[in-house]
Amino acid sequence: MLNLFRRKKPRRVLVIGLDCAPPAVLFKTGQEHPLGLKDQLPNLSHLIDEGIYGPLSSSIPCITVPAWTSMFTGKDPGVLGFYGFRNRADYSYDKMFIATANAIHEKRVWEILTEADKTSVVVGVPQTYPIKPLKGYLVSSFLTPSTDRQYTFPHELRYEIDRVLDGQPYDVDVPQFRTEDKDHLLKQIWEMTEKRFAVIKYLLREKPWDFFVFVEIGLDRIHHGMWKFWDPAHPKHEPGNPYQNAIPDYYRYLDREIGEILGMLDDDTAVLVVSDHGAKAMEGGFAINEWLRKEGLLVLKDDLPYEGLVPFEKVEVDWEKTTAWGAGGYYARIFLNVEGREPLGKIPARDYEKVRDQIKEMIEALPDHEGKPMGSVAFKPEEVYREVRNVPPDLMVYLGNLRWRSVGSFGLPDLYTFENDTGPDDANHDQDGVFVLWEPRKDHGGRYVEGLQLMDVASTVLDLMGLPIPPDMQGRVVPR
Numbered sequence: 001m002l003n004l005f006r007r008k009k010p011r012r013v014l015v016i017g018l019d020c021a022p023p024a025v026l027f028k029t030g031q032e033h034p035l036g037l038k039d040q041l042p043n044l045s046h047l048i049d050e051g052i053y054g055p056l057s058s059s060i061p062c063i064t065v066p067a068w069t070s071m072f073t074g075k076d077p078g079v080l081g082f083y084g085f086r087n088r089a090d091y092s093y094d095k096m097f098i099a100t101a102n103a104i105h106e107k108r109v110w111e112i113l114t115e116a117d118k119t120s121v122v123v124g125v126p127q128t129y130p131i132k133p134l135k136g137y138l139v140s141s142f143l144t145p146s147t148d149r150q151y152t153f154p155h156e157l158r159y160e161i162d163r164v165l166d167g168q169p170y171d172v173d174v175p176q177f178r179t180e181d182k183d184h185l186l187k188q189i190w191e192m193t194e195k196r197f198a199v200i201k202y203l204l205r206e207k208p209w210d211f212f213v214f215v216e217i218g219l220d221r222i223h224h225g226m227w228k229f230w231d232p233a234h235p236k237h238e239p240g241n242p243y244q245n246a247i248p249d250y251y252r253y254l255d256r257e258i259g260e261i262l263g264m265l266d267d268d269t270a271v272l273v274v275s276d277h278g279a280k281a282m283e284g285g286f287a288i289n290e291w292l293r294k295e296g297l298l299v300l301k302d303d304l305p306y307e308g309l310v311p312f313e314k315v316e317v318d319w320e321k322t323t324a325w326g327a328g329g330y331y332a333r334i335f336l337n338v339e340g341r342e343p344l345g346k347i348p349a350r351d352y353e354k355v356r357d358q359i360k361e362m363i364e365a366l367p368d369h370e371g372k373p374m375g376s377v378a379f380k381p382e383e384v385y386r387e388v389r390n391v392p393p394d395l396m397v398y399l400g401n402l403r404w405r406s407v408g409s410f411g412l413p414d415l416y417t418f419e420n421d422t423g424p425d426d427a428n429h430d431q432d433g434v435f436v437l438w439e440p441r442k443d444h445g446g447r448y449v450e451g452l453q454l455m456d457v458a459s460t461v462l463d464l465m466g467l468p469i470p471p472d473m474q475g476r477v478v479p480r
């Protein structure tokens with residue numbers, strides 16, 4: 001009998017996903033940090049001050065795909081078997097696969113809840129396209145090719161969204177966030193987010209649910225597109241520029257919407273605020289393949305036509321003479337050309353570890369554009385994952401602790417570049433995102449905790465809802 005009384009009452013849980021939200025912005029006031037907005041975000045502050053909060057360490061790599069899926073499966077990217085959006089499909093040189101929802105073979109929280117006969121509403125969570133059925137309602141995310149395709153579950157939900165938006169199209173993303181037309185970018189981000197919140201509030205009001213999760217991608221887009229206008233630490237920042245308040249204005253708007261949502265909840269709903277990674281000023285880009293070429297590790301068949309940028313896919317690599325090649329992005333991936341593994345492998349299999357260690361050392365010793373230590377770190381997949389499935393990069397590299405991005409293209413005049421080969425982008429991802437847990441009728445007094453990891457979110461949600469944690473989930477329940 002006693003056990004019955006002690007059993008925690010199953011709760012409903014709302015997860016507010018703010019793609020790319022960094023701890024300093026939400027957790028610090030303007031007095032405490034140049035980017036601190038806590039004193040201007042009353043609703044988020046309320047959750048923090050009564051809740052448990054702290055930095056949430058992302059996956060390695062700290063990229064939207066795989067991060068959100070790692071969060072909601074409680075599995076690391078090695079177990080998931082994808083290491084980014086684009087992945088090597090096999091050990092050939094060019095076959096890639098895109099990690100859509102079809103690439104996910106582990107259960108996410110709402111799939112576990114479906115089996116437990118609980119109802120979920122899922123809006124904007126990455127890797128939910130193509131649509132998979134669940135008990136509940138789903139609106140897919142960025143990476144949905146077009147809303148002309150099925151982007152909701154059930155399919156008919158799209159007609160309700162049409163009505164909510166008065167026939168305006170629902171935006172899964174902004175079409176191009178790496179643009180110089182900042183006014184247009186801002187307009188698109190605001191419109192997209194306003195529409196999303198209209199849909200979220202409609203679903204909160206009209207649908208039954210035990211678990212509700214949404215992710216707003218607009219925050220990631222505004223960070224990448226507008227960061228230099230805001231952050232005084234950005235090398236291109238100009239004080240007093242006309243876009244100085246673009247990002248804080250958007251945060252204040254998100255906070256108002258969150259305030260409205262909190263007002264719609266019953267007294268039995270716990271709230272989590274989480275992000276998949278943080279953001280920081282991007283110093284510049286480092287031409288990873290050009291560097292490998294200069295080091296003699298990557299050999300091309302012809303001299304390059306130095307007429308502008310040439311993407312890696314467009315050059316002819318002399319594979320028989322090539323030891324390693326790389327890929328661009330917010331972090332660098334390095335692939336080794338191994339005998340018996342790659343079609344024209346050069347590194348004898350017995351030398352694999354030796355060569356990998358040499359390249360790791362070389363990368364970690366790289367100087368920055370001023371000759372100072374860059375502070376780069378190269379990770380070996382088997383050292384950071386419980387298991388390594390499919391084809392991981394041989395090394396995953398945070399250049400300058402993520403202050404530098406990786407440029408895969410050739411044809412830059414220098415190894416260091418301050419323009420992005422894929423369009424203007426001022427922010428890089430940072431390892432730490434945010435975690436806030438607020439419980440109704442329980443004041444945690446704004447307890448700050450360290451050491452939280454993305455995968456803890458899945459276990460914590462299930463625990464809040466009174467459900468058992470599957471033993472293969474890698475996260476732990478956040479103590480409360």
Ligand SMILES: [Zn+2]
Nearest residue numbers: 019020064276
């Ligand atoms: Zn993200």
